[in-house]
Amino acid sequence: MVSFIVCLTVLIIGYFTYGKVAEKVYGPDERETPAVRINDGLDYVVMPKWKLFxxxxxxxxxxxxxxxxxxxAEWGPAVFLxxxxxxxxxGAVHDLGVGFMSMRHDGLSISELTGMYLGNIMKQVMRVFSVILLVMVGTVFAVGPAALIALLIGKQIDGDSIWTNTYFWLAVVLIYYxxxxxxxxxxxxxxxxxxxxVCLIIMALGVSVGIFTHGYTIPEITLRSMHPAGTPIWPVMFVTVACxxxxxxxxxxxPLMARCCETEKEAHFVFYGAMVCEGIIALIWAAAGCAVYARTGGLMTGLFQIMNDQGQAGTVYDVCAKTMGGAGIVLAMIGVIACPITSGDTSFRAARLVIADWFKLxxxxxxxxxxxxxxxxxxxALISQLNYDVVWRYFSWSNQTLAMIALWTIAMYLYKNHRFYWMAVIPATFMSAVSVTYFCFAKECLGLSTAISYPVGIVVALIFLGIFLSKSVFGRKDDRLAA
Structure with missing residues (x-):
């Protein structure tokens, strides 16, 4: 329990300390933002800061x-770190960086920003990559809620019905999208x-209170893997947790919110702050997974079993029932159903904007x-017919690969603007190692052994670092921009 409280405290302090450092690195000023300058009443609209957050x-x-x-949490409390x-x-440096860059470049999408700072080839790669990722995300965030709605209704009525059919609710969600x-x-x-x-925040608070009031104990951090299947922490856990x-x-x-910020000084609260808040929510749910389910021989056997038997949707329902029950579970289910649906539709909206930027529509x-x-x-709709677990794994890897590319883009932006680029270079190098190692190791990718995957991932990450340094620090200096 001490480890959980310490991590929670560090997250909050991180927002006010490292978050402020990051804000100073980007250097927001009083220039007009795209929301003010363009304001088309469709995608560029000024909204209050609290709404944007x-x-x-x-x-x-x-x-x-x-x-x-x-x-x-299947790996145990090591996930807290x-x-x-x-x-x-x-994550927060990544989100703030992309949001700020987008504000400085008329609200452009990440693929166009990548092209500006990493070249035309990377722009084309990111255009295709980001659209595919966004469609996968929208699909994942449609199938999950549809399954939850069908599960909830199925617990209330007997027999088969259209109201308990996941595909019916999937169609409803796609129409809403x-x-x-x-x-x-x-x-x-x-x-x-x-x-x-607000519902998402209240739901997480309800789960956290329920952990303590129902007598569950959050285990302390250990760096030993507690995964019952023996899956290594590196790199799989780093890809699995993702968001x-x-x-x-x-x-x-x-970039969606970068098109709606009234001033650049809102960036710290909107982008860095929202990511820290998401980190807190993730920490609470990870703690619930570690605390609620039994451990056998030091392994997370209980969580592993329910995830296999009832899937992710069933596990969420079970956690809510065990930590809150009654009215709390209703609130939790509303949040778990509504929140992913809303992320799903903004995924398709972002995909539309990427294509619009791409073809100048x-x-x-x-x-x-x-x-x-x-x-x-x-x-x-077609992707939703594939195996959900497979789609999630490909989403997770492509997700972290896109983060890697985005961080290298941010690093080059900071370099060219005479800013402290190492703030982005270090996490970019780390995520390069994560992404490449996972691609080599995962059975749905190359399926190589750890003896091969680990050194390849590290070497490729160092090569990427060398390329960045050769193109920037050790390269030509005359292409740097005014601060």
Missing amino acids: LIQLLNIAGLGPIFGALAG WITLGTIFG FIATFVPIDKIIGNLYPVFG GAISGFHATQS DQDSYKVRLAVTLPLLTAG
Whole structure:
């Protein structure tokens, strides 16, 4: 329990200390933001700072810090360290960096920003990569809630019914996605999503209080893997947790709010703050996973078993029932159902904007928005028919790979603007090692042994670092920008 409280405290302190350092590195000033300068009434709309924070939190969170943290808890309380340090030094720096860069460049999406700072080849890679990731995220955040709704209704009525059919609710969610993706950002997202953002926070608080009031004990941190299947901590846990520590998906979401910030000085609260809040939510759910379920021989056998038997949705329901019960479980289920749906629709919205930036499409035209939105949702519907666990694993790896690329983009931006680029270089190098090692090791990728995967991941990460240094610090100096 002491470890949990210490990590929680470090996250909060990190926002006020390292977060302020990061803000000074980027150097916000009084220049007009895209929301003020462009303001098209569709995607560029000024909104209050508190709304932006709650919408950003909802956009980047969804099921991520819940499903990912519970899955990460299978390795035991070692996951607390990754959530805490990954959030402060990786995820929050990543989200703030992309959000700030987007504000400085007319609200451009991460793929276009990558092209500006890492070259045209990387821009094309990121365009394709980010659209595929966004469609996968939207699909994952549709299937999960649909399964939860069917599960809840199934517990209330006997026999088969359309109301207990996951595919029926999946269709309902996709129809909602179409509406929310299509309309101006301040109509549904700006008015409704702050409510669900509050719900997500209250749900996490309810689970945390329930852990203590129901007599559960949160184990102390150990660096030993407690995964019953013997899966190594490195690199799998670092990929599995994803949104609870650092997530490339956030790089696709931050530009949405960058188009709605009234001043650059809102960036610390909106981007760094929302990521720290998500880290706290992930820490609470990881603690619940470690505390609620039995351990056998020092291994997380209880959590491992329920995750295999009931899936992630069933595990969330079980945690809520055991920590809150009654009215609490109703609130929790609303949050777990609504929050991922809202992240899903902003995923498809971001995909629409990436394609619009890519092909220079005028989004004022209903016909153009329709022509882009329908194929994206159709692709999501097709992907939803694949095995959920497989889609989640590919999403997790592509997610962290996108984070790696985004961090290298931020590093180059900071270098060219005479800023402290090592703030991004260090996590970029680390995430390069994570992504490459996982790609070599995971059975759904190359399936190589740890004896091969580990050194390859480290060597490739160092090569990436060498390339960055050769192109920037040790390269030409005349392409650096004014601070």
